[in-house]
Amino acid sequence: MEESLKQLMEMLSAMKASQEQMKEEMKRGQEEIKTGQEEMKVSQEEMKEDMKRGQEEMKVSQEEMKENMKKSQRSQEEMRRAQEELKQKLEAKLQEMKSTIEDSNTKLELKFKEFEEVVEEEINQVKEEVKAVEGELSHMKEDKKEINKKIEELETTVRQLSTMGVIKTEGTVTTPSKVKVPTYDGKASWNTYLRQFEAVVRNWREEDKATSLIAALRGEALEVLRTITEASPNYATLTSASERRYGDAHLQHVYQAQLREQKTTI
Numbered sequence: 441m442e443e444s445l446k447q448l449m450e451m452l453s454a455m456k457a458s459q460e461q462m463k464e465e466m467k468r469g470q471e472e473i474k475t476g477q478e479e480m481k482v483s484q485e486e487m488k489e490d491m492k493r494g495q496e497e498m499k500v501s502q503e504e505m506k507e508n509m510k511k512s513q514r515s516q517e518e519m520r521r522a523q524e525e526l527k528q529k530l531e532a533k534l535q536e537m538k539s540t541i542e543d544s545n546t547k548l549e550l551k552f553k554e555f556e557e558v559v560e561e562e563i564n565q566v567k568e569e570v571k572a573v574e575g576e577l578s579h580m581k582e583d584k585k586e587i588n589k590k591i592e593e594l595e596t597t598v599r600q601l602s603t604m605g606v607i608k609t610e611g612t613v614t615t616p617s618k619v620k621v622p623t624y625d626g627k628a629s630w631n632t633y634l635r636q637f638e639a640v641v642r643n644w645r646e647e648d649k650a651t652s653l654i655a656a657l658r659g660e661a662l663e664v665l666r667t668i669t670e671a672s673p674n675y676a677t678l679t680s681a682s683e684r685r686y687g688d689a690h691l692q693h694v695y696q697a698q699l700r701e702q703k704t705t706i
Contacts, residue, residue: 621652626661630686634679650675653682661686 621640624633637656641649650673657664664681665673673681 621656623656623658624661624682625657625659626663626686629688630682631688634682646675650678653678 622633622636624630624637637653641652644652653675654665661682664678664685667681667685668677670677
């Protein structure tokens with residue numbers, strides 16, 4: 441009995457201890473719940489503050505977005521006006537360039553027409569000059585024929601006088617003291633002049649012929665002496681040098697060069 445009572449007392453003590461422990465745990469649980477509620481309340485307050493700040497920030501962002509949209513609209517409007525102004529300026533510039541090009545084309549046409557007229561006039565002038573040169577050449581040929589005819593007549597007269605014994609042509613030498621030879625300035629045909637000169641100095645000595653030929657040279661014809669290196673050139677040297685410089689072949693080259701120069705100038 442005592443043993444049972446003892447066991448019962450132990451059980452009661454254990455139950456009491458268990459109840460005390462349970463109370464303590466319940467108390468701690470209540471305190472933890474209270475603490476959790478406090479923390480939850482604080483969290484809710486913080487959440488409310490965060491939500492409030494978020495709403496404020498969102499509101500500010502919306503206002504900024506609206507302002508940016510307004511600015512964007514204004515920028516688009518300004519860009520549209522700028523594009524319109526640029527378009528108008530470009531159209532005006534194109535019209536101005538078109539007018540300038542038309543004026544330039546008109547001026548170019550006038551200039552080209554004037555140039556054509558000038559060129560045509562110069563061509564006609566050159567043609568006239570060519571005709572004049574051809575006429576001069578023709579006259580020179582006629583003059584050459586006339587001079588040759590006179591030389592032949594002079595030679596015939598000399599032969600007749602020789603036959604009649606008035607002058608001697610063989611075995612005698614004529615001095616140039618009283619005979620005047622024709623002068624030569626390089627402008628006439630050398631071949632024609634030489635025939636005339638030799639008709640006069642037919643029976644002269646070679647040194648007299650050379651001296652008289654040098655004395656007969658005038659103006660431009662004196663330049664032929666520059667081409668001769670000999671101090672006292674003989675008659676053959678003088679006539680050869682003069683032939684190279686003033687012969688018919690040389691004059692033909694001169695006329696051809698003049699014609700080419702006139703054509704090049706055109």
